Amino acid sequence: MPAAPGRDPIDLLIAGGVVATMDERRRLIRDGAIAIKDGRILAIGKAAELEPRFAAAERIDSSGKLVLPGLIDGHNHPVHFLSKGMIDDMPFPARWQNRVWPYEAGLSAEETEVAAIGTMIEMIRHGTTCFADPGTFRPEAVAAAAAQVGIRAVVSRLTWDVHDPSAPAEYNDTTESALAKGEDLIARVGGSAGGRVRAWFSLVRGAHVTDELCRRVKTRADGLGVGIHAHLCTTPGEIAAARERWGVAPVERYRRLGVLGPNAYLVHMGWIEDGDVALLKDADASVVHCPSASMFGGFGCVAHGKFPELVEAGVRVVLGTDAAAVSRFLDMVRVMYLTACAHKDVKIDPTVIGAHKALEMATVDAARALLWDGPDGIGVLAPGKRADAIVLDTDGIEWQPNPLANPIGNLVYSSSGRAVRTVVIDGRVVLRDRRLTTMDQAAYLGRARALSERLMTRIGATLAPRWPVQ
Ligand SMILES: [Zn+2]
Numbered sequence: 001m002p003a004a005p006g007r008d009p010i011d012l013l014i015a016g017g018v019v020a021t022m023d024e025r026r027r028l029i030r031d032g033a034i035a036i037k038d039g040r041i042l043a044i045g046k047a048a049e050l051e052p053r054f055a056a057a058e059r060i061d062s063s064g065k066l067v068l069p070g071l072i073d074g075h076n077h078p079v080h081f082l083s084k085g086m087i088d089d090m091p092f093p094a095r096w097q098n099r100v101w102p103y104e105a106g107l108s109a110e111e112t113e114v115a116a117i118g119t120m121i122e123m124i125r126h127g128t129t130c131f132a133d134p135g136t137f138r139p140e141a142v143a144a145a146a147a148q149v150g151i152r153a154v155v156s157r158l159t160w161d162v163h164d165p166s167a168p169a170e171y172n173d174t175t176e177s178a179l180a181k182g183e184d185l186i187a188r189v190g191g192s193a194g195g196r197v198r199a200w201f202s203l204v205r206g207a208h209v210t211d212e213l214c215r216r217v218k219t220r221a222d223g224l225g226v227g228i229h230a231h232l233c234t235t236p237g238e239i240a241a242a243r244e245r246w247g248v249a250p251v252e253r254y255r256r257l258g259v260l261g262p263n264a265y266l267v268h269m270g271w272i273e274d275g276d277v278a279l280l281k282d283a284d285a286s287v288v289h290c291p292s293a294s295m296f297g298g299f300g301c302v303a304h305g306k307f308p309e310l311v312e313a314g315v316r317v318v319l320g321t322d323a324a325a326v327s328r329f330l331d332m333v334r335v336m337y338l339t340a341c342a343h344k345d346v347k348i349d350p351t352v353i354g355a356h357k358a359l360e361m362a363t364v365d366a367a368r369a370l371l372w373d374g375p376d377g378i379g380v381l382a383p384g385k386r387a388d389a390i391v392l393d394t395d396g397i398e399w400q401p402n403p404l405a406n407p408i409g410n411l412v413y414s415s416s417g418r419a420v421r422t423v424v425i426d427g428r429v430v431l432r433d434r435r436l437t438t439m440d441q442a443a444y445l446g447r448a449r450a451l452s453e454r455l456m457t458r459i460g461a462t463l464a465p466r467w468p469v470q
Pocket of ligand 1: 075134267322
């Protein structure tokens with residue numbers, strides 16, 4: 001469309017409603033607007049000021065709605081979409097040894113890509129615009145899915161160099177090979193999909209990585225300016241095993257190995273020691289809390305974790321869903337609710353964490369943790385930033401009677417990701433009025449159901465209810 005005289009042409013104008021910027025002052029702009037051009041935010045302010053300045057190729061009316069930076073799912077294994085339901089109410093280690101490991105190890109490139117697409121569709125529909133994958137065997141297929149669906153992602157190659165006879169052979173790698181595969185992924189996939197897909201190293205979990213791998217991964221990650229995505233301190237059994245094998249608790253082990261630092265991205269962390277809070281703060285490391293996975297899986301991270309203490313100490317704590325089979329939902333608003341509320345109950349204190357902090361964790365804090373917070377980064381709606389934004393309806397009864405009086409409280413405490421109406425990633429509208437623009441969801445689901453059935457049969461899992469079906 002030719003620009004009107006005196007008006008600058010832009011790609012997209014989101015206009016109306018309350019814009020929660022998540023900028024340094026955490027400004028909420030009523031009757032706000034965002035001007036977007038070439039995938040970036042060009043200007044943000046009052047709609048009355050921006051509308052006359054720009055001629056937009058597309059205008060999204062967000063009157064009466066809430067506009068937020070896209071939510072960031074800090075930890076998700078996207079290949080689990082086709083296995084949703086396979087570990088319901090199962091004990092460990094059977095849930096890993098009989099289900100998760102055989103499922104993951106047996107996935108072809110095609111199955112990986114199809115599974116990842118389902119995760120990404122579910123994410124986008126609930127307002128997630130970026131996620132971090134802790135590692136699969138076929139991360140190129142995850143990156144290909146992200147390119148196709150239009151989501152932003154940080155992918156990794158799973159690294160595991162401590163031989164475990166209870167795991168499928170695919171997991172048991174050598175140090176040299178694990179490092180080489182991680183480096184190769186970063187070289188080939190990092191910065192792909194127009195910069196939307198980045199690649200990191202992984203350290204799968206403390207029990208399955210040698211000291212040598214930890215040291216070398218850290219050196220290479222520092223050299224390449226990438227992060228290290230690592231499960232740690234997930235269950236009490238892991239702590240006892242670490243003391244026995246390495247002679248020291250997991251966080252202290254990583255400190256001694258030099259792994260801790262701003263690019264250390266440590267997931268679950270429900271069983272840290274008292275002194276670890278200060279170690280993590282001193283190292284400026286990031287912690288990823290996955291409350292739904294812990295509650296669904298009985299990890300004990302909510303009941304036993306020190307997340308309020310970490311937040312209080314100024315440690316960066318961000319949020320994740322973990323996986324479709326491991327959380328059962330990928331809605332970051334529900335994860336924010338659990339984070340905002342569960343620790344109030346544990347501490348018997350209604351002032352703990354709360355809605356505003358939970359939203360910071362899923363946006364601005366997550367961007368910093370993913371090393372994606374520069375002037376052209378994500379997690380904040382401000383000029384120069386990449387244009388990842390979501391528009392949420394606030395007309396549902398759960399938002400009433402004062403939907404925009406405190407939209408952050410209403411979102412986290414009363415609503416869910418089902419309120420998401422429109423999603424913009426890198427300036428591109430990927431969900432418009434609840435319709436995906438990049439995928440045919442019905443056609444996709446036909447393919448996903450057939451593959452899921454095949455995969456569940458392959459690993460001997462049943463998705464049937466416990467009760468008789470007539
Ligand atoms: Zn995980």
